[in-house]
Amino acid sequence: MKIGDLVKHPKGIENVCKEKYALGVILHVRRPPSGRFETQVEVLWHGFPTYLIYNANQLEVISENR
Numbered sequence: 207m208k209i210g211d212l213v214k215h216p217k218g219i220e221n222v223c224k225e226k227y228a229l230g231v232i233l234h235v236r237r238p239p240s241g242r243f244e245t246q247v248e249v250l251w252h253g254f255p256t257y258l259i260y261n262a263n264q265l266e267v268i269s270e271n272r
Contacts, residue, residue, distance in 0.1 A: 207232055207247055207262050210271030215264070226251050229268075233257050 207213070215227040230249040234257075237245050244261040251258065 207235060207245070207265070207267060208271055209233065209235060211267050212269040213247075213249060213265040214268050216266045226253050228252070230265075232271075235262075 209232050211232045213230050213232060215230075230251040232247050233250050234248040235245065236247070236259075244263060246259055247262050247265065248257040248259055249265065250256075
């Protein structure tokens with residue numbers, strides 16, 4: 207994943223509005239030193255006022271930034 211990629215949550219998020227988690231954009235990628243932790247990404251979801259942080263393996267890329 208890289209900045210500008212469009213992502214979605216593979217199953218939406220349980221018990222939350224699935225439409226809001228259908229399209230987000232990666233704002234920042236946090237790569238941990240020496241692979242000790244998961245890569246984290248900041249995602250701005252459609253209709254949200256601020257970004258949320260996820261482990262990269264929790265999301266699915268639907269369109270890559272060129």
